[in-house]
Amino acid sequence: MLTPSSPSSPINSSLNAAVEAIEHAEFTPESSELGRWFHGRGHCYPGLEHLNIDWLPPVMLITLYQAESQERLQPLVDAAMAKGVGKVALQHRYQRGGPIDWLLGESLTELVVTEQGLKYGLQLGRSQNHGLFLDMANGRQWLRQRASGARVLNLFAYTCGFSVAAVAGGARTVVNLDMSKGALKRGQQNHQLNDHDLRGVRFLPHDLFRSWGKLRKSGPYDRVVIDPPSFQRGSFVATEDYQRVLRRLPELLLPEAELLVCLNDPTIAPDFLIELMQQHCPNAKYVERLANPDSFPEQDPNRALKVLHFHYQAD
Template sequence: MNLLEHLPSALPEAGCGRLLHGRGYCFPGLEGITLDWFPPSLLFTHFVPLESQQRSALISQLQHWWQGVSDAPFSLVWQDRHTSPAQTDVVGQAPPQSHWVEEGGLAFEVDLARGQNHGLFLDMAEGRAWVRQHAQGRRVLNLFAYTCAFSVFAMAGGAKEVVNLDMSKPALGQGKRNHLRNGFDHGVRYLGHDLFKSFGKLNKLGPYDLVVVDPPSFQKGSFVATKDYARLLRRLPELVAPQGDVLLCLNAPELSRAFLKQQVAEVAPSLQYQQQLANPASFPDVDPDRALKVLHYRQP
């Protein structure tokens, strides 16, 4: 595996981001790996088995590249996602114990050693930027909020109010810290509930001018896209104000854009398709249907 010819000649000037996206099948021989930059640390993730010799060779390449792009100590978090649960260890200097990174000038807490859910999913950067651009004066509902990054961007864009809902109270706690770090201590709600038991409460707090739906594709006991997206979509229009916007997200390589569009057409036909948001340029993919799908709909 030769990483060097595909790595950037310089680190991003500001913020975090993906440095190598092998999973998009654009780099032959590197299909099972990704490399991310969460200053001051790198996160290397592999989804295929690697022999110890391969690991040593890859780390050596990364150290060689690092000497050409930075004077800082080498800090690498190595994550094996081929095993379950994911195995993580550190090469070189450990990440900060209190680790904050920036995206779009906003601060977010991450924990690279925690496993696959480290606090900020980089492929959704364009979706978050879109929300920031369309949030002014609006009431926003953020479903499957996780650590509330969409909400932070909505508040930065001038949202009137944001309601965040997620089953994980620890994730919402991290989301609250994200808001406070950015100076947003008013106008934000955190609901640690099961969505499918909470439509009554959400209706009382609504309607909403902008709704973000960013569920896990397969999380047993929470959401399985093949059966639960339709359940959600049946109830979604009643939450959306007239001329309200909806972002529907789907990050399942095995499910296409057509799957999501068909679900909407069948169970929420009042929602009108507007566009598909582009993914960050750092996430190239030979097949758009395998990549993250973010579809913009509007309620007439």
């Protein structure tokens, strides 16, 4: 992996670091293993804070958070072609809906990728997010390793990546809750891609704050994942709503439980979640912060994805 520039490095807006990342990335045309090839959003590469590059086989996806000319991006396409990549897509995340242009190869909207041996279906060009958050890979693996025989609650489930990992790890039951029926349907399809038995898996398309009764009836749980959007008006605002969730957690838990509490807001440090838990669910003690994947270097760890492990023990 490339070594990020130090914070004191002079600003350099050339694409050399991104080109080198493509050239050094592990790649075989036959592999379906996805991954991040370049993470500019971590502010480790001065001048490239607006650029990420992901390998979503068979597509190299360039994501921009501010406008760039296609001419300036051509070295990235050239590096991909030299490596044997046949499809390059460009997503404009600074535009509403995150539209996609194709810089190389024919367009592709549906693809199946692999992460740690598990399959996930992705969609390109239909919405801002393609269906799997790559920086959460260690969180999914953490749950998979601790799911055997567990009763799992997956809040803000999106396309059920945590659920897929839990079932692969031998979970007894999994309850997925998300307001989006479409996302949960894609989650169901992700399970089917892995030939999972869904008799112990539930998909609840509900508003969390109106669904405590349903969750209690399906519980109690000894593994809980809370991975909400940072700011989604009408659904969840972290600074206002996280305490509402933590306050009622004990209603849903077995006397001993493991919690994975997550937040991806660069303006909020991990202490926010630790202090909220102390205040609103004091029987849950902070254990550790999970490391993010090495392919997501960050100049300031407080800005990176927060994935915190708590251990709950009832009085």
